[in-house]
Amino acid sequence: MTKKILLSVFILPAVMAFAQQYGGMWIPTELNEKEMKDLGMKISAKDIFNTQKPSIKDAVVQFNGGCTAEIISPKGLLLTNHHCGYGQIQAHSTVQNDLLSNGFWAKNPDGELPNPGVKVDFIVDIKEVTDFILEGTDNLVEPELAKKINKNIEVYKNSQKIESYQSIIVKSMYYGNKFYAFTTETYKDIRLVGAPPQSIGKFGSDTDNWVWPRHTGDFSMFRIYAGKDNKPAEYSKDNIPYVPKHYLPVSIKDKAENDFTFVFGFPGKTTEYLPAVAVEKIMKDIDPARIAVREVALKTLDEKMRTDSETRIKYASKYASVANYWKKWIGEVEGLKKSNAVEKKVMYEGSLVAKNHEIKTTLDQLNKLYNDQAPYALNNAYYTEVVKNAETLKLAGDYYDYIASVESGKMEEKELTKLKSKVTSFYKDYSAELDAKVTAKLLALYVNKTAPQFLPAGFSKYKDENQNIPMIEEMSKNSIVTGRSQVNGAALTGDIEKAFSNQDKLIKTLKKDPVYQLYASMKETYMKTADPQFTSLQGKIDDLQKKFMAQQMATDKDRKFFPDANSTLRVTYGKVKGSTPRDAVSYGYQTHLAGVMEKYIPGDYEFDVPKKLIDLYNKKDYGNYKDKTGDVPVGFTATNHTTGGNSGSPALDANGNLVGLNFDRQWEGTMSDINYDPRFSRNIMVDTKYILFIIEKFADSKWLIDEMKVVK
Ligand code: ARG
Ligand code: GLU
Numbered sequence: 001m002t003k004k005i006l007l008s009v010f011i012l013p014a015v016m017a018f019a020q021q022y023g024g025m026w027i028p029t030e031l032n033e034k035e036m037k038d039l040g041m042k043i044s045a046k047d048i049f050n051t052q053k054p055s056i057k058d059a060v061v062q063f064n065g066g067c068t069a070e071i072i073s074p075k076g077l078l079l080t081n082h083h084c085g086y087g088q089i090q091a092h093s094t095v096q097n098d099l100l101s102n103g104f105w106a107k108n109p110d111g112e113l114p115n116p117g118v119k120v121d122f123i124v125d126i127k128e129v130t131d132f133i134l135e136g137t138d139n140l141v142e143p144e145l146a147k148k149i150n151k152n153i154e155v156y157k158n159s160q161k162i163e164s165y166q167s168i169i170v171k172s173m174y175y176g177n178k179f180y181a182f183t184t185e186t187y188k189d190i191r192l193v194g195a196p197p198q199s200i201g202k203f204g205s206d207t208d209n210w211v212w213p214r215h216t217g218d219f220s221m222f223r224i225y226a227g228k229d230n231k232p233a234e235y236s237k238d239n240i241p242y243v244p245k246h247y248l249p250v251s252i253k254d255k256a257e258n259d260f261t262f263v264f265g266f267p268g269k270t271t272e273y274l275p276a277v278a279v280e281k282i283m284k285d286i287d288p289a290r291i292a293v294r295e296v297a298l299k300t301l302d303e304k305m306r307t308d309s310e311t312r313i314k315y316a317s318k319y320a321s322v323a324n325y326w327k328k329w330i331g332e333v334e335g336l337k338k339s340n341a342v343e344k345k346v347m348y349e350g351s352l353v354a355k356n357h358e359i360k361t362t363l364d365q366l367n368k369l370y371n372d373q374a375p376y377a378l379n380n381a382y383y384t385e386v387v388k389n390a391e392t393l394k395l396a397g398d399y400y401d402y403i404a405s406v407e408s409g410k411m412e413e414k415e416l417t418k419l420k421s422k423v424t425s426f427y428k429d430y431s432a433e434l435d436a437k438v439t440a441k442l443l444a445l446y447v448n449k450t451a452p453q454f455l456p457a458g459f460s461k462y463k464d465e466n467q468n469i470p471m472i473e474e475m476s477k478n479s480i481v482t483g484r485s486q487v488n489g490a491a492l493t494g495d496i497e498k499a500f501s502n503q504d505k506l507i508k509t510l511k512k513d514p515v516y517q518l519y520a521s522m523k524e525t526y527m528k529t530a531d532p533q534f535t536s537l538q539g540k541i542d543d544l545q546k547k548f549m550a551q552q553m554a555t556d557k558d559r560k561f562f563p564d565a566n567s568t569l570r571v572t573y574g575k576v577k578g579s580t581p582r583d584a585v586s587y588g589y590q591t592h593l594a595g596v597m598e599k600y601i602p603g604d605y606e607f608d609v610p611k612k613l614i615d616l617y618n619k620k621d622y623g624n625y626k627d628k629t630g631d632v633p634v635g636f637t638a639t640n641h642t643t644g645g646n647s648g649s650p651a652l653d654a655n656g657n658l659v660g661l662n663f664d665r666q667w668e669g670t671m672s673d674i675n676y677d678p679r680f681s682r683n684i685m686v687d688t689k690y691i692l693f694i695i696e697k698f699a700d701s702k703w704l705i706d707e708m709k710v711v712k
Contacts, residue, residue, distance in 0.1 A: 019038060019039060020035070020039060020574060020575065020639055021035065022560060023272070023572070023672065023676030023677075023681070024560075024562040024573075024641055024676075025267050025562055025563075025565045025570035025572050025641060025643075026572065027126065027180065027562070027563065027569075027570065028048055028049035028057055028123075028126065028264075028570070028571050029049055029128075030562075031048065031049075031571055032560050032562070032573075033045040036573050039573060039575060040258075040260030040575075041260050041262070041573070041654050042655050043654070043655060043656045048262075048264070048571060048656070051124070051125050054245040055246060056248070056264060056652070056656050057123060057246075057569065058071075058122065058244060058245035059071040059072075059244060059246045059248050060122075060264050060265065060569070060649075060650065061121055061187075061224075062120065062266045062567075062569075063078075063080050063120055064084075064118050064119060064120070064190075066084070066645060066647075067080055067081060067084035067645065067648040068080070068264075068265030068647065068648040068650075068662075069084070069120060069222070070648075070649075070650040070658065071224070071242075071246075071247045072248050072658060072708055073704075073708050074243060074707070075223070075241040075242075075707055076223050076224035076225070076226070076242030076244060077193065077222075077223055077247075077704065077707055077708070078190070078193075078222040078223060079219060079648075079658075079691070080219070080220060080221075080647075080648035080661075081219060081220065081648045081661065082195060082196065082198075082202060082216075082217070082218045082220045083201075083202065083218055083647065083663070084220070084648045085192070085220035088115045088118060088222075089104065089195050089220060092104065092192060099195065100198050101198060103194075103195055103196045103197035103200070103201075103699065104192065104194060105193075105194045105195075105699045105700075105701045106192075106194060106701075107701075108703065109223070112192060112193050112223055113191055113192040114189065114191050114235050115190055115191065115192060115222075116235060118190045119186050119187065119188045119190065120186070120224060121184045121185065121186050123182055123183070123184060123568075123569045124183040124184065124185050125181075125182070125183040126181070126569070127181045128178065128179070128180055128181075129181045130177075130178045130179045133149055133153060133170065134149070134179070135152055136148060136152075137149060137152075142539065142543070153170045153179075156168075156181065157170070160183075162183060163185075163231075165186055165232040166183055166184060166185050167183070167184050168181055168183055168184075169181070169182045169184060170182075171566055171568055172566075173564075173566070174546075174549050174553065174561070174564075175273075175542070175546040175549045175564075177546060177549055177550050178563070180568070182568060182569070186232055187225075187226065187232045187242060188234060188235065189224070189226070189233060189234070189235045189236070189239050190222050190223070190224060190225070191222060191223050191225060192220070192222055193221040193222055193223050194221040194695065194699060194701060194704065195219075195220040196217050196220075196694050196699070197610055199608045199609060199610050200613065200698070201216070202216065203216045203217060203596065203599075203607070203609075204216050204599065204606055204607065205605070205606040206323050206324075206606065207607075208599075208606070209320075209323070209327060209664070210327050210328060210331060210664060210665065210666070210667035210670065211666070211667060212579075212635075212637055212666040212682065212684060213587065213588075213591045213595060213635070214591060214634075214664065214684050215591055215595050215596045215599060215634050215635060216635065216663070216664075216686070217634070217686060217691070217694055218661070218663040218664075218686055219661050219686055219694075221695075221704070223241055223242075224241070224242035225240065226239060226240060226241075226242040226243075227239060227240075230242060230243050247709070248650060248652070248656070248657065248658040249656075249657045249658065249708075249711045250657065250658045250688050250692065250708050250709065250711065251653055251658060251659050251710075252624060252625060252688060252689050252692060252710060252711065252712055253653075253659075253712065254627045254628050254633075255576055255589075255633070255636060255659065255687070257575075257576055257577060257578065257589050258576060258577070259575065259576040259653065259654070259659075260575060260653065261573065261574060261575065261638045261640060261651050261652065261653060261659060261660070262571055262572065262573035262640065262652050263571070263640040263642055263646060263649045263650065263652075263662050264569075264570075264571050264649060264650055264652065265569070265570065265642075265645065265646045265648070265650070265662065266567055266569060266570070266645045266646070267565035267567070267570050267572075267642060267643045267644070267645045267646050268565060268643055268645030269564070269565055269566065269567070269643065269644070269673070270564045270643055270672075270673045270674070271564055271673065271674055272564055272674065272676065273545075273548070273549050273564065274345075274545070274674065275345065275349065275366045275367070275370075275548060276345035277367045277371070279336065279341050279345055279674055279675065280342045281370055281374060281377065282336070283333055283336045283337065283341070285374060285377065285378050285381070286377065286381045287329045287332055287333045289378060289381040289382050289385065289449070290325075290326075290329055291326060291329050291330055292445065292449070293382065293385035293386055293389055293442060293445060294322055294323075294326035294385065295326065296438075296442055296445055297322060297389040297390075297438050297441075298323055298326060300434075300437055301434070301438065302319070305319065311431060311434060312605075314429045314431060315429065317429070318429065322389065327667060328670050330667070331667030331668055331669070331670040331671070332670045332671045332674070333671075334668065334671075335668055335669055335670060335672075335675075335677070335680055336671045338668075338680065339671060339675055339677040339679070339680060341674065341675040344675070345675075349363055352552065352555050352556065355555050355556075356551065356555045359555065362544055362547055362548050362551060366541065366544050366545070369537055369540055369541050369544065370541065372537055373533075373534060373537040373538070375451060375454075376530045376531075376533045376534035376537065379454045379526070379529075379530040379534075380530060380534050382445075382446055382450060383446070383522070383526050383530070386442045386443070386446045387522070389438065389442060390435065390438055390439035390442045390443070391426075391430060391435045391438070391439075392432070392436065392439045392479075392481065392482055392515055393439060393518070393519045395423065395426065395430075395481050395482070396481050396513075396515050396516050396519035396520075397523070398419065398423055399516060400516070400519060400520060400523060402416075402419055403507055403510060403511070406507065420497075423492065423496070427492070430493075432476055432482035432483060432484055432493075433473070433476070435482075436469075436473045436476035436482075437469060437472075437473075439472050439476075440465055440468035440471070440472040440473070441465045441469075443465075443468055443472065444462055444463055444464060444465035445465075446462075446522075447459055447460065447462045448463055454525065454526070454530055455525065456521040456522060456524075456525040474514075475514035475515050478513075478514055479514055479515040479516070480492055480499070480509055480513055481510070481513055481515045482515060487499050487505065487506055487509045488500070488501050565643055565645070567645055572640045572641045574639030574640040574641070574678070575638060576589050576636060577589055577637060577638055577639050577682065578637065579637065579666065579679075579680065579682050581666070581668035581669075581680060582668070587637070587666075589636050589637050589638070590627075590635070590636045590687070591633070591634045591635045591636070592627075592629065592632060592633055592634055593632040593634055594617075594631050595634065596609060597609070597617055600614075610698075613698055616697050616698065621697060622693065622697070623693065623696060623697055624692075624710075625689045625692055625693035625696075625697070626689075627689065632689060632693050633687040633689050633690060634686070634687055634690045635684060635685060635687060635690070636660060636684075636687055637666060637682040637683065637684055637685075638651065638682065638683055638685070639681065639683075640662070640683040641672055641676045641683075642662055643665075643672070643673050646662050646683070647662065647663050647664075648662065649662040650662075651685045657711050658688055659685075659687075659688055660685030660686060660687055661686045661688070661691065662683055662684070663685065663686060664683070664684040665681070665682065665684060666681075666682040666683075666684060668680050669681035669682050692710070
C-alpha cells in the first residue's frame with residue numbers, strides 16, 4: 001500500500017490508537033513477526049512453529065476436517081466450540097438422556113464417550129515446494145497446465161518418506177503462484193469429555209449469532225487417545241490418553257484493552273486480493289441476490305415455526321444454517337460500504353498502475369471480464385440459492401442427478417446407497433406442505449429477478465407468488481419427489497427400498513413427475529443459457545487473477561503479503577478491543593455474567609438460563625474466576641482477522657498462554673473476508689475464565705482443571 005492510501009485508510013478515523021496495519025492469515029513458517037512484536041508479542045516466531053523442538057503448533061489441530069481445537073493438558077485434553085462438537089453431543093443424546101439440553105460431564109476418563117469417525121489432524125511440517133510443482137510448466141496453458149501440476153504433485157508426494165499415519169497435502173497459494181506441502185498426522189480415537197447444556201453452549205442461538213455483545217459459552221471438551229506407543233491408533237478401550245509434545249497453559253489473568261492476542265487455526269476461505277470490480281459485483285449483485293432469496297425462505301419458514309412447535313423443532317437446525325450466512329452477507333455488504341472497500345481498491349489499483357503500467361492491461365481485462373460475466377453471475381447466484389432453499393427443487397435435483405448417473409451407466413451400488421441414505425435423512429426433517437409454499441414464493445422471486453433469456457419457455461406464468469401457491473401445492477401433492485404420491489407401491493418418504501424396487505418404473509415415473517419436470521426445465525435452461533458462459537469466463541478470470549496477484553506482489557514492495565485462507569494452518573494477530581461500529585454506538589471489549597442474566601428469558605428456547613447458573617450468580621460463587629469488576633467475564637472481542645474454520649481456534653496472549661476460544665465475528669466487520677479493516681473487524685471469543693468457571697463451579701468437574709496448567 002502506498003503511504004497516501006495508508007493515511008486515508010488508517011489515520012482518518014477518530015479511533016486513532018491503531019498501530020495495527022495488517023490483517024492477515026499468516027503461514028506459521030512465514031509470520032509477520034515484526035508487527036506481532038510491535039503490538040506486544042513477547043515470544044518469538046520459533047516458539048509458535050518449530051519442527052526441531054516442541055512449539056505451540058503441536059497443541060493445535062484441525063477438528064474433524066472443519067473446525068479447530070487445541071490441547072490444554074498433558075493428557076491430551078482438547079478444547080473446541082460447542083457448535084463444533086454439536087454433532088457428537090447430539091449423537092450421544094436420546095430422548096431419555098438428552099445431552100444437548102442437559103449437558104454432559106464425564107466423572108473420570110472411564111466415563112468419556114468414543115466417537116467413531118471423528119478425527120483430528122496435526123500439522124507436522126510445512127514446506128514451500130513451488131519450484132518442484134511448477135517444474136516444466138513454463139509454456140503450458142490450461143488444461144495442460146493443471147494436468148502437469150497434478151502430475152508434479154503426485155511425484156512430489158511419492159518422493160517423500162512418511163509414516164503410515166501421516167499424509168502430505170499440497171496446496172496452491174496466491175492463486176497458483178506458490179505451492180506448499182503440509183505433512184499431517186491423524187488421530188482417530190477422540191472421546192467426548194464434557195459439554196455444557198445448550199442454554200450455556202448455544203445461549204442466544206440465532207438472535208445473537210454474529211452479534212456483539214455476546215454471552216455464549218460456546219465450548220465443549222474432548223480427549224485424544226493414542227496407542228500404547230502414543231502413536232495414532234484405531235479406537236480401542238485399551239488406548240491411552242495422548243501425551244502431547246506441547247499443551248497450552250490456560251491464563252485466568254484479567255484482560256485489558258489493547259492486550260496483544262493471536263489466533264492459531266484453520267481458516268476456510270478469504271478473497272483479499274480481488275480487483276475493485278469484483279468487490280463491487282459482490283456488494284451490488286451477488287450478496288443482495290443471495291440475501292433476497294434467503295429472506296423469503298426464512299420469512300416463510302418463520303411464520304409456520306412460530307405457530308407450530310413440531311415445525312419449529314423440525315426446521316430449527318436448517319433455519320439456523322440458512323440464517324447463519326444470510327446474516328453474515330448482510331453484515332458483509334454493510335461493512336464493504338462503510339469501509340469504502342471499492343474506493344480503497346480503486347485507489348490502490350491506481351497506485352499500482354503508476355508503478356507498473358502493465359498492470360493497467362490486466363485490470364482492463366479483468367474489468368471487461370467481470371462486466372461480461374455479470375448477467376451470468378447474477379443468474380448463477382439466484383439459480384443456486386433458489387434451488388438450494390426450495391427444498392422440493394433440491395430433492396428433485398438429487399433424483400435428476402441419479403437418473404443422469406443411471407443413464408450414463410455410472411451408477412454404482414455404493415452411490416445408490418449413499419443417495420438413499422441422503423434423501424432419507426433429508427425427509428426426516430422435511431415438511432412438503434410448508435416447502436411447497438417456500439418453493440412457490442422463491443419461484444416467483446426467480447422469475448421476477450431473472451432476465452427473460454435465462455428463463456424456461458412459459459415461465460412468466462410463475463411471476464405471482466399468490467397464484468403460485470395453489471399451483472405448486474397441486475404439483476407437490478401429485479409428486480413422488482415430495483413423498484405425497486407413491487411409486488412401486490410406496491412413498492419415497494416411507495419405504496424407500498420398496499420405492500426403488502423397480503428402477504425402470506421409478507425413472508419413468510420421475511420423468512413424468514410435475515415437480516421433477518419443473519426442476520428439469522430450470523436446470524436445463526440454466527445449463528444451456530448461463531452456465532457455459534459463466535464457467536468459461538470464470539476460467540479466464542482465474543488466469544488473470546493469478547497474474548494480478550503476481551503483479552501486486554512484484555510491484556508493491558512495501559507491503560507484506562499473506563495468502564488467502566484455504567483451510568490450512570494460519571496465524572492471525574491483533575489487540576483486545578471494543579469498537580464503534582455506528583454513529584453514537586460504542587461497544588466495550590468484554591461481557592460478563594451479569595449480561596447473561598440481563599438477557600435471561602425463562603423457558604425461552606434461545607435465552608433460558610440453567611437454574612444452577614442462576615444460583616451461582618445470586619450467591620456470587622465465582623471462585624478464582626471473577627475479574628477486577630467482581631463479575632465473571634464471559635466473552636471478549638479483538639482485532640484478529642478470522643473467518644469460518646477458525647471456530648474453536650485458541651486465542652493466545654503475548655506469552656503463548658490460552659486466553660480465549662474463538663467462535664464468531666461481529667457482523668459489522670464480516671467484510672473482513674474480502675476487505676479486513678481493523679476499525680470494524682472484530683473476532684469474538686469465549687473468555688477462559690468463563691470456561692473454567694463453568695467446568696469447576698457449574699459442572700463440578702475440578703478434576704479437569706487439575707489436569708491443566710492454570711496461569712494466575
Ligand atoms: N456464526 C458462527 C459461525 O459461522 C456460528 C454459527 C453457529 N451458530 C448458530 N447460531 N447458527 O459460523
Ligand atoms: N462461527 C464460525 C465457524 O464456525 C467462525 C466465525 C467466523 O466466520 O469468523 O468457523
